[in-house]
Amino acid sequence: MTVELRNVTIRYGDFTAVEDLSVTFEQGSVGLLGRNGAGKSSVLKSLLGLVRPASGTMRFAALQDGASAAEIRSYVGYMPERDAHLPQATAFEMVSMLGMLSGLPKRDAWRRAHEVLYLVGLDEQRYRPVSGYSAGMRQKAKLAAALVHDPQVLFLDEPTNGLDPAGRREMLDLVRQLSRDLGKSVVFSTHILQDVEAVCDSAVVMERGRIAAQGALKELTAGVEREFRLRVEPSTGDLLPGLQGLGRAESLGEGRYAVWLPEDEPTNGVFEAARAAGAAVRSLTLQRRTLEEVFLSAVRPGAQAAEEQA
Amino acid sequence: MSQALHYRPLDCERVTGLKRLWPLARQEMTTLFRTKWGVALFFVCLFPSLGRLVMLLIMFGVVDFGPRALRERLTENLPPDLDHINPARAAFYFETALSTMPGMVFFLMLTSMVVARCIARDRATNGLELYWTRGISPWGYVFGKWLGGVLLTASVTVLMPLVLWLAAWFLAKDSALLTATAGQFFLGLLGLALMTAIWTAIGALISAIASSANLAMVLWAMLIVGSSAVAFVLSRALGEPELRSCLSFWDAGRVVVRDLASLPQRNVSVGGAYGMLLALTTVLFALARRRMRGVEALQ
Numbered sequence: 001m002t003v004e005l006r007n008v009t010i011r012y013g014d015f016t017a018v019e020d021l022s023v024t025f026e027q028g029s030v031g032l033l034g035r036n037g038a039g040k041s042s043v044l045k046s047l048l049g050l051v052r053p054a055s056g057t058m059r060f061a062a063l064q065d066g067a068s069a070a071e072i073r074s075y076v077g078y079m080p081e082r083d084a085h086l087p088q089a090t091a092f093e094m095v096s097m098l099g100m101l102s103g104l105p106k107r108d109a110w111r112r113a114h115e116v117l118y119l120v121g122l123d124e125q126r127y128r129p130v131s132g133y134s135a136g137m138r139q140k141a142k143l144a145a146a147l148v149h150d151p152q153v154l155f156l157d158e159p160t161n162g163l164d165p166a167g168r169r170e171m172l173d174l175v176r177q178l179s180r181d182l183g184k185s186v187v188f189s190t191h192i193l194q195d196v197e198a199v200c201d202s203a204v205v206m207e208r209g210r211i212a213a214q215g216a217l218k219e220l221t222a223g224v225e226r227e228f229r230l231r232v233e234p235s236t237g238d239l240l241p242g243l244q245g246l247g248r249a250e251s252l253g254e255g256r257y258a259v260w261l262p263e264d265e266p267t268n269g270v271f272e273a274a275r276a277a278g279a280a281v282r283s284l285t286l287q288r289r290t291l292e293e294v295f296l297s298a299v300r301p302g303a304q305a306a307e308e309q310a
Numbered sequence: 311m312s313q314a315l316h317y318r319p320l321d322c323e324r325v326t327g328l329k330r331l332w333p334l335a336r337q338e339m340t341t342l343f344r345t346k347w348g349v350a351l352f353f354v355c356l357f358p359s360l361g362r363l364v365m366l367l368i369m370f371g372v373v374d375f376g377p378r379a380l381r382e383r384l385t386e387n388l389p390p391d392l393d394h395i396n397p398a399r400a401a402f403y404f405e406t407a408l409s410t411m412p413g414m415v416f417f418l419m420l421t422s423m424v425v426a427r428c429i430a431r432d433r434a435t436n437g438l439e440l441y442w443t444r445g446i447s448p449w450g451y452v453f454g455k456w457l458g459g460v461l462l463t464a465s466v467t468v469l470m471p472l473v474l475w476l477a478a479w480f481l482a483k484d485s486a487l488l489t490a491t492a493g494q495f496f497l498g499l500l501g502l503a504l505m506t507a508i509w510t511a512i513g514a515l516i517s518a519i520a521s522s523a524n525l526a527m528v529l530w531a532m533l534i535v536g537s538s539a540v541a542f543v544l545s546r547a548l549g550e551p552e553l554r555s556c557l558s559f560w561d562a563g564r565v566v567v568r569d570l571a572s573l574p575q576r577n578v579s580v581g582g583a584y585g586m587l588l589a590l591t592t593v594l595f596a597l598a599r600r601r602m603r604g605v606e607a608l609q
Contacts, residue, residue, distance in 0.1 A: 070447055073445050074445035082439065083436060084439045085437065105323070105325055112320060115318065
């Protein structure tokens with residue numbers, strides 16, 4: 001465990017942004033998904049110590065209970081979604097200044113600024129003002145600033161925003177390296193589900209201040225029933241009666257079938273059904289749910305409720 | 311160390327408290343010197359003090375300028391009304407910083423480029439989001455910015471009078487007259503330091519409230535010049551000269567410094583001046599508190 005939130009409720013006046021949220025961010029990378037207003041930013045704000053939860057507890061593995069907000073912010077790195085830089089500052093000045101404000105002595109802050117700017121690929125441009133950077137370079141400068149004080153936990157808010165395909169791939173590679181090679185815990189807040197699939201090991205889907213789905217990506221996308229695509233030859237025989245005895249099945253034509261088997265049903269039955277129909281199995285592949293399907297199925301009840309309320 | 315990424319884990323003691331905020335103050339203090347126009351502006355702001363230095367050189371006969379008789383008249387037996395041009399009086403050293411012209415004008419030029427813009431400029435580039443998600447509190451950030459602004463402004467309003475006074479001491483044939491001014495001078499210097507701190511705090515609070523750097527500059531200029539103009543007109547119209555020290559932000563500060571230095575003052579309300587500054591600071595602080603909440607950093 002790196003960060004744990006237990007029964008956290010966040011309120012702004014009468015409005016409850018997050019209600020009774022319990023989630024654990026483990027080492028590795030976690031996608032934080034949700035529509036606008038789902039409560040993602042409120043979770044980040046509370047994790048950064050900028051908002052005090054109305055109830056519940058937050059625990060950082062490396063910090064003692066009751067750590068001050070400033071201590072927490074020294075321990076975590078945050079990359080904001082919006083374009084952000086310090087006026088007139090070069091990338092080196094910005095990153096080293098933010099390092100010093102995180103508590104690094106000047107000499108260490110300077111050394112770290114050079115190192116992290118090299119890491120994100122801005123070493124050649126480090127003495128240029130950030131205001132003159134392209135969108136991709138600015139994103140990298142923000143990532144360098146988030147890394148300068150060597151945080152154990154990184155909160156990245158829409159890190160691929162405004163990047164071209166090449167820049168996006170570069171950023172995702174970098175984030176993957178941070179979590180897999182450097183052992184950082186990365187909380188990756190985004191709307192782009194492909195980014196989460198590319199980088200994260202697990203995901204948390206939030207809807208209306210609550211957790212709608214949570215778990216390892218493999219588990220989330222596996223579903224309750226296993227869906228298979230079956231192709232047999234010759235295609236003349238009718239397998240449907242035999243397959244329907246195992247679970248649900250549907251003919252897709254020309255010897256192709258979609259088969260849904262219960263979790264505990266082995267696939268041997270499929271081969272036996274094919275043999276009984278005088279056909280041979282040419283391929284049997286497991287279909288996974290996409291993260292988009294997981295996301296939509298998780299947030300749909302909330303969206304319907306909101307529409308009904310409206 | 312990860313060879314592929316050239317990433318080394320950090321191994322150092324973290325600094326806390328003022329040491330952590332000092333880089334912010336240093337950055338603010340040097341912000342004016344990042345452009346040639348800023349450097350030029352700073353040296354322009356030193357002109358009045360440099361003019362006084364030339365006066366000292368003439369009065370003490372180091373530079374031979376003007377008729378001798380006039381020089382002698384200037385250095386001897388000046389009436390109290392002309393204390394501000396008499397090096398034997400403490401007022402001589404303060405006047406550049408406290409006068410409406412050129413003191414207020416140069417103070418306005420300097421502070422509107424630095425103090426009044428300091429927080430609003432960061433807000434415009436979303437810099438607050440970067441600062442406040444570090445190991446400092448929002449008010450720690452404001453303090454760091456203010457400290458930098460105070461140190462820069464004090465180099466003109468406090469340091470230059472001190473340099474002038476030391477120069478006069480060095481140039482004088484004997485130290486009798488200058489040691490006679492020491493008590494009043496250092497109390498006045500303390501007053502100047504206090505007023506610089508209060509004036510820049512008000513400027514920084516305006517910057518914290520304003521939505522843009524330009525708006526902050528306009529508000530700051532309106533506060534200094536506008537309140538002086540309104541106070542001048544009202545005091546004349548109502549025949550109440552004390553009103554100036556109660557309504558004008560600049561005049562109130564001047565009255566406070568002179569009061570602390572025990573310099574003679576006429577037609578002023580000392581209590582009104584203290585009250586005005588206290589009320590203004592309190593109101594601006596209350597307004598700034600709403601904009602300086604940590605939750606404002608992320609939207």
